[in-house]
Amino acid sequence: MNGSGRNRARNSFNLRRRLQWVGLALGLCSVSLVGRAAYVQIINSDFYQRQGEARYLRELPINTSRGMITDRNGEPVAVSTPVASIWVNPQELLRAPDRIPELATALGMPLDELSSKLSQKSDKEFMFLRRRINPDDAEKVVALKIPGVASQREFRRFYPQGEAMAHVLGFTNIDDRGQEGLELAFDEWLRGKPGAKRVIRNRKGETVESDLLRAAEPGKDLTLSIDRRIQFLAFKELRNALIENKAAGGSMVIMDVATGEILAMVNLPTYNPNSVGGTAPDTRRNRAVTDLVEPGSTMKPITIASALQTGAVTKDTIIDTNPGYMALGRYTIKDVPRNNGVLNVTGVITRSSNIGAAKIAAKMPDQAFYDSVHSFGYGSSPNSGFPGESAGVFPRPARWSGPSKTTMSYGYGLNVTPLQIATAYSALGNGGKLIAPTFVKGQHNEGKQIIDEKVAKEVVAMMETVVTQGGAKGAAVLGYHVAGKTGTARKAGPGGYEPGHYNSLFAGVVPASNPRFATVIVINDPQAGKYYGGLVSAPVFHNVMQGALRLMDVQPDDIDAWLAAQQSGKLGHAASSLPTPPAEAVNALDAAAEIDAALPSAHATLPPAQGGTQ
Numbered sequence: 001m002n003g004s005g006r007n008r009a010r011n012s013f014n015l016r017r018r019l020q021w022v023g024l025a026l027g028l029c030s031v032s033l034v035g036r037a038a039y040v041q042i043i044n045s046d047f048y049q050r051q052g053e054a055r056y057l058r059e060l061p062i063n064t065s066r067g068m069i070t071d072r073n074g075e076p077v078a079v080s081t082p083v084a085s086i087w088v089n090p091q092e093l094l095r096a097p098d099r100i101p102e103l104a105t106a107l108g109m110p111l112d113e114l115s116s117k118l119s120q121k122s123d124k125e126f127m128f129l130r131r132r133i134n135p136d137d138a139e140k141v142v143a144l145k146i147p148g149v150a151s152q153r154e155f156r157r158f159y160p161q162g163e164a165m166a167h168v169l170g171f172t173n174i175d176d177r178g179q180e181g182l183e184l185a186f187d188e189w190l191r192g193k194p195g196a197k198r199v200i201r202n203r204k205g206e207t208v209e210s211d212l213l214r215a216a217e218p219g220k221d222l223t224l225s226i227d228r229r230i231q232f233l234a235f236k237e238l239r240n241a242l243i244e245n246k247a248a249g250g251s252m253v254i255m256d257v258a259t260g261e262i263l264a265m266v267n268l269p270t271y272n273p274n275s276v277g278g279t280a281p282d283t284r285r286n287r288a289v290t291d292l293v294e295p296g297s298t299m300k301p302i303t304i305a306s307a308l309q310t311g312a313v314t315k316d317t318i319i320d321t322n323p324g325y326m327a328l329g330r331y332t333i334k335d336v337p338r339n340n341g342v343l344n345v346t347g348v349i350t351r352s353s354n355i356g357a358a359k360i361a362a363k364m365p366d367q368a369f370y371d372s373v374h375s376f377g378y379g380s381s382p383n384s385g386f387p388g389e390s391a392g393v394f395p396r397p398a399r400w401s402g403p404s405k406t407t408m409s410y411g412y413g414l415n416v417t418p419l420q421i422a423t424a425y426s427a428l429g430n431g432g433k434l435i436a437p438t439f440v441k442g443q444h445n446e447g448k449q450i451i452d453e454k455v456a457k458e459v460v461a462m463m464e465t466v467v468t469q470g471g472a473k474g475a476a477v478l479g480y481h482v483a484g485k486t487g488t489a490r491k492a493g494p495g496g497y498e499p500g501h502y503n504s505l506f507a508g509v510v511p512a513s514n515p516r517f518a519t520v521i522v523i524n525d526p527q528a529g530k531y532y533g534g535l536v537s538a539p540v541f542h543n544v545m546q547g548a549l550r551l552m553d554v555q556p557d558d559i560d561a562w563l564a565a566q567q568s569g570k571l572g573h574a575a576s577s578l579p580t581p582p583a584e585a586v587n588a589l590d591a592a593a594e595i596d597a598a599l600p601s602a603h604a605t606l607p608p609a610q611g612g613t614q
Contacts, residue, residue, distance in 0.1 A: 065155050066176055067190040067219030069169065069183075071228040072261075072441045078169050078183070080155040080176070084138030086130040090121045092148030099146045103129075106141045131174055132156045157183075161228055163270040164235040167286040168226060168439070171273040180284055182224070182439055184387050192219035223441045225261035230254060230548045234264045237543045238521070242268055245504075245526035245536050251288040252522075252540070253422040254548065257515045259444050260426065260435035262384070263548070265289075265419075289382075289389045292415035293522055296487030296533070297352045298507045299411035302424055303361055304345055305459045306372035309451040312363035315458050319343050321355040328403050333358055349485065350465040354410045361409035366397040369405060375450040376424040377434060378416050383445075384437040392416040411489060422520040425507045428463075429483075429515030432456035464512050471534035475508055475541040478565055479556035480549060483515075484508020484541065486533035491525065501525050506537035510545050511557035517548060 069078035086107065093100065100118070104111040107130055114129075121127045130138075131154070138151040157172045159165065170181020178187035194216055234252050242250050254264040267287045271279040285291070307313045324339030325332050333354055340351045348356030361369055374380065379394025393415040395404070407413040419437060427434040432451035438444075463483035466472045472486045487505035490497040504523045509515035521537040530536050556562050 063152070063154050064192040064194050064216035064218045066157065066172070066192065067221045069190070069222045069224060071224055071226050071231075072263075073227065074223070075228050077159065077161050077165055077224070077226070077228060079158050079160070081158055082135060083132040083154050083156045084135040084151045085128055085132060085154050086138055086141055086149065086151055087126060087128050088118075088150070089125050089148035090118045090127055091123075091125060093146065094118060094122055096147045102144060103141075103146050103149060106144060106146075157273075159273045161232065162274060163272055164232050164266070165226070165228070166270050166273045167267045167284070167288070168224075168231075168265050169273060170284075171276050181286065181387070182222070185385055185439075186222055190219045190222060193217040224439055225256070225259075225263060225441045225443075226265070226439065227263050227548075227551070229551050230544075231264040231266065233547045233551075234266045234544050235268075235270075237540050238266050238268055238523075241521075241523060241536065241540045244528065245523060245530060246528040247504075247523045247536075248525040248527075249287070250521070250523040251291075251418045252544070253288050253418050253520045254544070255422045255426050255437060255518045257426045257429040257509060257518050258435075260423075260437050260447075261441065261443075262419075262437050262439050263517070286386065286388070288418040288522075289384070289386050290417065292390060292392055292417060293503050293505075294412050294414065294489045294492070295416050295421055296411040296489030296503065296505055298421055298485050298487040298505050298520075299409070299414075300349055300352065300357045301428065301459050301463055301485050302373055302376055302378075303357050303369075303409045304349060304462065305376075305428065305451055305455055306369055307360045307364055308345075308455045308458060309372055310364055310368045312368075313345055313360055315345050315462070317345050317360075319345065319348055319353075319356045319359050321348075321353050321359070324355065326355050326358060328358075328406055331403050333403075333406065346462045346465060349459075349462045350470045352466075352471065352486065357410040358406045361405055366400065366405060369409075370394075370397050372451075373408075375434070375448075376427060377420050378414060378424065382417075382419050382423055382437055384419065384439060386439065389419070390417050392420055411487060418520045418522050421505075421507050422518050425509055425520065426518040427451075428456050428459055429509035429518050430456070460509060460512055460515070463508070467508070471532065472506060472508075472538045474534060475506060475538035475545075477510060477542055477546045477549065479558050479562035480510050480545075480554075481512035481558050482508055482510045482541075482545075483512040484538070486538060488531060488533045502531040504531055504533040504536035506533050506541050508541055510549065511554065513557040516552070516554050517545065519545060 065082075066080040068076055068080070070076050088103075093103070100115060101111055104114045107114070109129075117127065117129075129149075135153075142149065142151050155176055157176065159169060159171070168181055170183040171179055172183055173179050176191070178184035178190065183190070234254060238250050238252050241247070250268050252264065252266045253262065255262055265286070265288050267285075269283055271283045276284070304313075308315065320342050321335060321340045322342070325334045335351075335353050335355050340347070340353045340356070343351060343353060343356055345356075345360070347353070348360065364372075374394060379392055381391045382389055395414075397405075404413050423434065423437055426437075427450060430447070431453040432449055432455060433447040434450045435447045436445040460483045463485055464481055466485055467475050467482045470486075472484055475482055475484050485507055487503075487507070489503045489505065491501040491503060492498070493501070502525065504526055505521065507518075507520045509518045519541055521540045523536050523540075526536050
């Protein structure tokens with residue numbers, strides 16, 4: 001009895017202990033759970049709140065339109081149109097694999113391609129399926145209510161002028177960021193700032209509530225100095241000239257002399273900025289700003305202006321170019337195709353005498369010649385603001401070799417861009433005041449007086465004789481005095497100057513009595529038989545300027561010639577009936593006189609240009 005009683009007591013005691021331990025364990029678990037709940041909900045609530053919100057709350061960008069680009073008259077040349085992009089959350093869609101074939105059909109994608117993309121992005125929550133499609137087409141896809149599929153509003157750039165303004169405007173990429181040209185230069189101004197909104201979605205991915213966080217700021221508009229009418233006219237005439245002369249390419253720049261505003265800039269070959277894919281980067285380069293050419297005889301007015309400014313010569317100084325060639329060490333410089341004899345300074349420009357230009361340059365100290373030519377912008381950046389513009393190559397006197405100054409005086413041994421030539425000729429037409437070029441209407445840069453106004457007017461008057469008496473009769477515009485200079489520069493290759501390959505140039509200002517436009521035409525490697533600048537490039541100047549003068553309502557400054565043509569019945573009533581000077585009006589010797597002796601002797605080539613200005 002006693003033993004059994006003791007056992008019952010022990011069992012009773014053990015039961016109570018066990019209950020106590022169980023109660024203690026349950027109590028500890030309760031405390032732990034309460035503590036954990038307090039930690040989750042009070043101490044570390046932000047993390048779990050974010051995790052919860054991530055399941056139904058999204059912050060989405062609000063895309064904004066890029067600013068419009070217009071020409072100087074307010075006509076749009078680059079606009080943004082609304083499009084839509086289809087995107088998907090791969091994780092959601094992969095949970096409904098039976099809907100993938102339906103989505104592939106709606107997007108016009110191969111099923112295996114779509115499945116492969118989804119598999120590759122299976123750990124992501126966002127993936128674009130189609131970019132920049134018609135908003136109506138995107139709405140049809142979204143209406144299928146396929147899990148994880150949604151659309152996003154975007155914008156696509158459109159260029160109404162297409163190829164004609166491609167090199168000036170450039171283009172944007174798929175994210176509407178500027179990649180070339182003025183789209184790149186003014187990207188921050190044009191782009192604007194995207195907004196943001198917070199949206200709440202249900203388990204099906206449908207938006208049930210949205211809240212604006214930040215309003216989108218649209219991009220600012222940009223008004224260019226370009227006149228699209230003159231731009232297209234220049235494009236058309238340059239293209240015709242390339243076809244007629246079987247040329248490899250060409251560039252043209254037209255500037256407003258008084259303001260430095262660029263009215264037109266054209267390059268060929270070109271590309272379509274509305275469909276950039278597949279075009280070579282070389283085709284997209286704005287060669288009028290980036291590519292270098294030796295200026296040839298278009299350099300001679302700059303040389304003579306420098307000599308007049310330094311007092312080395314006057315307009316009446318006599319230059320003896322006999323016997324038509326000049327020895328310079330082991331080199332021989334020639335006038336082509338004739339001996340010009342004794343000339344005054346004007347005659348050196350009219351006859352495009354290499355000997356005359358060389359002898360005039362020899363009268364100037366090296367540093368004075370360098371400083372004056374450099375002041376015209378040769379060897380320094382034009383500061384137009386265009387991406388990638390070149391400063392050219394104009395070496396300092398310390399880097400010249402024996403014949404360097406001589407050859408540079410008539411356009412060899414230095415390299416410039418067509419824009420630099422146009423800027424220099426604008427300075428001559430603007431009374432000796434150099435103004436940095438600009439692509440923005442109303443952005444008038446401060447001018448710098450680089451030569452006396454009297455000197456500039458004397459040089460412009462000298463250049464008039466090139467059109468009236470010399471090799472550029474094809475540049476004449478009825479009713480206007482035209483001043484200009486031709487150039488035919490041999491093209492340099494890896495082994496020296498290449499026989500039969502030239503750059504044909506013409507640079508001029510009009511009206512000469514009060515210049516409004518400065519225009520430069522460079523035609524690369526014409527192969528149709530003609531290659532003199534007076535026969536290839538000067539007629540392009542005539543064709544473009546007669547239209548541009550009319551479009552900009554510039555008053556004629558040669559009324560007598562205008563009235564005489566009107567009385568003779570040559571004008572008629574349509575501006576398009578203005579006569580083009582016939583090719584036979586240009587004497588063959590006058591045209592050939594512009595060609596420069598790139599080869600100082602029959603077998604020796606000039607030393608290459610060395611270095612560039614700092």
